[in-house]
Amino acid sequence: MHILAFSAVAAMVLILIFIAKEAWPLLTSPAIHKEVTLAKMWFAQQWPGYDAPEHVWQPVSEVPKYAVWPLVVGTIKVTLVSMLVAVPLAVGSAIFISQYAGRRAREIAKPAIEFLAGIPSVVLGFFALMVMASWMQSLFDFDSRLNAVVAGVALSVAVIPVIFTVCEEALGAVPRSYVEASVALGAARWQTVTKVVLPAAAPGIAASIALGLGRAFGETMIVLMASGNAAIISANPADSVRTLSATIAAELAEVVFGGPHYTVLFALAVLLFFVTFVINFLGERTITRMKRRMGVSA
Amino acid sequence: MQASRRPRTGDAVLWFATGLATLLVLTILLILLVDVIKHGAPRLTLGFLTKAPAEGMTAGGIFPAIVGTVALVILMTLAALPAGVATAIYLHEYADPMAIGTRVVRIAVNNLAGVPSIVFGLFGLGFFVQFAGGGIDKLFFGGAKVYGQPALIWAALTLAILTLPVVIVATEEALSTVPRDVRLASAALGATKFQTVVRVVLPQAVPGILTGAILAVSRGAGEVAPILFTGAAYFLPTLPHSLNDQFMQLGYHVYVLATQSPDVDATRPLLYSTVLVLLALTFALNASAIVVRSRMRKRMAGNQA
Numbered sequence: 001m002h003i004l005a006f007s008a009v010a011a012m013v014l015i016l017i018f019i020a021k022e023a024w025p026l027l028t029s030p031a032i033h034k035e036v037t038l039a040k041m042w043f044a045q046q047w048p049g050y051d052a053p054e055h056v057w058q059p060v061s062e063v064p065k066y067a068v069w070p071l072v073v074g075t076i077k078v079t080l081v082s083m084l085v086a087v088p089l090a091v092g093s094a095i096f097i098s099q100y101a102g103r104r105a106r107e108i109a110k111p112a113i114e115f116l117a118g119i120p121s122v123v124l125g126f127f128a129l130m131v132m133a134s135w136m137q138s139l140f141d142f143d144s145r146l147n148a149v150v151a152g153v154a155l156s157v158a159v160i161p162v163i164f165t166v167c168e169e170a171l172g173a174v175p176r177s178y179v180e181a182s183v184a185l186g187a188a189r190w191q192t193v194t195k196v197v198l199p200a201a202a203p204g205i206a207a208s209i210a211l212g213l214g215r216a217f218g219e220t221m222i223v224l225m226a227s228g229n230a231a232i233i234s235a236n237p238a239d240s241v242r243t244l245s246a247t248i249a250a251e252l253a254e255v256v257f258g259g260p261h262y263t264v265l266f267a268l269a270v271l272l273f274f275v276t277f278v279i280n281f282l283g284e285r286t287i288t289r290m291k292r293r294m295g296v297s298a
Numbered sequence: 299m300q301a302s303r304r305p306r307t308g309d310a311v312l313w314f315a316t317g318l319a320t321l322l323v324l325t326i327l328l329i330l331l332v333d334v335i336k337h338g339a340p341r342l343t344l345g346f347l348t349k350a351p352a353e354g355m356t357a358g359g360i361f362p363a364i365v366g367t368v369a370l371v372i373l374m375t376l377a378a379l380p381a382g383v384a385t386a387i388y389l390h391e392y393a394d395p396m397a398i399g400t401r402v403v404r405i406a407v408n409n410l411a412g413v414p415s416i417v418f419g420l421f422g423l424g425f426f427v428q429f430a431g432g433g434i435d436k437l438f439f440g441g442a443k444v445y446g447q448p449a450l451i452w453a454a455l456t457l458a459i460l461t462l463p464v465v466i467v468a469t470e471e472a473l474s475t476v477p478r479d480v481r482l483a484s485a486a487l488g489a490t491k492f493q494t495v496v497r498v499v500l501p502q503a504v505p506g507i508l509t510g511a512i513l514a515v516s517r518g519a520g521e522v523a524p525i526l527f528t529g530a531a532y533f534l535p536t537l538p539h540s541l542n543d544q545f546m547q548l549g550y551h552v553y554v555l556a557t558q559s560p561d562v563d564a565t566r567p568l569l570y571s572t573v574l575v576l577l578a579l580t581f582a583l584n585a586s587a588i589v590v591r592s593r594m595r596k597r598m599a600g601n602q603a
Contacts, residue, residue, distance in 0.1 A: 123334075129556055129557070280412035
């Protein structure tokens with residue numbers, strides 16, 4: 001039984017080993033280096049037919065090009081949009097539910113948000129693609145129907161429950177004595193909330209945002225369906241984008257096993273794994289520490 | 299006057315802003331549900347649930363996708379439940395919370411929940427399909443491709459790993475609701491630690507473990523990215539009948555209909571109905587998990603009184 005208990009550890013280690021194993025030839029294989037190297041992925045290259053060195057992701061072409069910056073920029077853009085929408089809504093709701101809402105409002109809102117968390121991401125992707133994209137098109141008159149804004153807003157729906165749940169728990173973990181002391185000193189409700197409860201729960205709120213960020217960064221189906229999947233570097237959120245996760249999902253089915261394209265896609269997965277691992281690790285550690293400080297057993 | 303008015307304005311502003319945020323979140327959910335039900339319900343007949351897709355997915359039903367999803371989550375649960383429950387028992391009943399091994403397990407559980415689902419898909423392909431499946435083929439089938447290809451069993455095992463943290467967290471919560479007195483009483487009667495856990499603690503934790511299993515199924519039924527390369531198929535004329543068959547699945551079916559249909563207008567009604575079925579399924583599962591959990595909490599509260 002004790003051996004089974006380390007299943008989660010084994011899973012993490014195996015995941016890392018087996019995706020790293022498939023990406024490893026990118027560092028060592030001369031056959032793959034003929035087509036792609038780490039340097040070619042991260043630095044602008046002079047391609048035939050281009051005027052200046054550029055970052056191009058075009059793995060299926062006469063001269064395969066594997067620049068990752070367009071995908072990284074795309075991922076950051078979509079993630080940023082989703083966080084801009086999700087953080088105020090989720091943290092706002094968490095404050096309302098934990099500080100102001102009566103029992104009835106809480107009993108409606110909490111299960112509803114729990115249900116929102118249960119919606120499969122493919123359903124949100126479907127909704128963004130078929131419904132939201134058209135609404136936003138007629139509202140903002142985008143050049144491309146699917147873009148970083150549409151994907152980001154859809155993604156925020158998946159991120160809101162993540163942030164809300166952790167944030168609400170953090171606000172609820174603030175000891176009653178803090179609130180009572182503040183009220184006893186004559187502070188109004190809003191003063192207690194902004195000057196006592198929020199600062200005390202700040203690490204938990206930060207952690208909730210970190211966990212939401214991790215989710216947004218790695219989410220696949222929503223961005224695959226709603227982002228337009230064009231690998232271009234631009235600052236304009238109304239352009240189509242292609243994210244790291246969507247690139248893997250869209251391209252892996254058509255690659256040669258063990259070939260350069262296959263290897264690069266696994267390397268992108270290693271990148272996703274490490275970035276989300278660091279974000280989640282920091283988030284979880286903050287939560288554990290905060291719980292310990294507030295006297296709740298972790 | 300000034301001093302007494304400012305707090306009230308502050309409260310009104312904060313109440314309004316945060317209340318508005320809550321309302322907006324609930325509105326998003328409502329809009330999505332209304333839209334899906336409005337467009338999905340008309341086509342949702344018994345025939346739709348019991349027939350196979352026909353005429354290039356522009357007619358017929360989703361029966362094979364329902365069967366595939368059910369088979370997938372059953373296999374997944376069979377794998378995830380024992381491992382998840384054992385991990386939770388270890389963490390809650392045996393492990394020293396400060397020991398380094400325990401901390402590593404806990405970090406692994408927390409971070410496993412945050413690994414992007416597409417990474418699980420690649421892992422499933424690299425580990426289960428190629429390493430495990432390919433290994434089985436080499437050992438038993440002389441290198442012929444039998445298990446070394448995307449299949450129901452590999453997709454189920456990939457999802458089992460993805461849902462492991464869900465089972466662990468729910469089981470641990472269930473174990474922590476079992477009163478300490480019960481454990482002490484059992485020990486006082488001369489039971490060993492193992493007997494106490496198996497005969498006294500676990501039976502009381504069953505509703506919580508059930509909650510975890512239901513939530514895991516709900517999560518697993520909707521995930522698409524992990525099964526893209528490990529076993530899901532676009533269209534199959536027959537139902538899966540062995541572990542190494544490919545399968546159709548509801549979420550994957552939604553993805554295919556939404557992105558690869560040659561005739562969007564013809565598939566739209568079917569697409570909406572499929573989404574409605576998937577949503578109804580996850581809703582039913584989540585609702586039953588909430589009911590089981592609240593009953594368990596009520597019972598525990600009753601015990602303590």
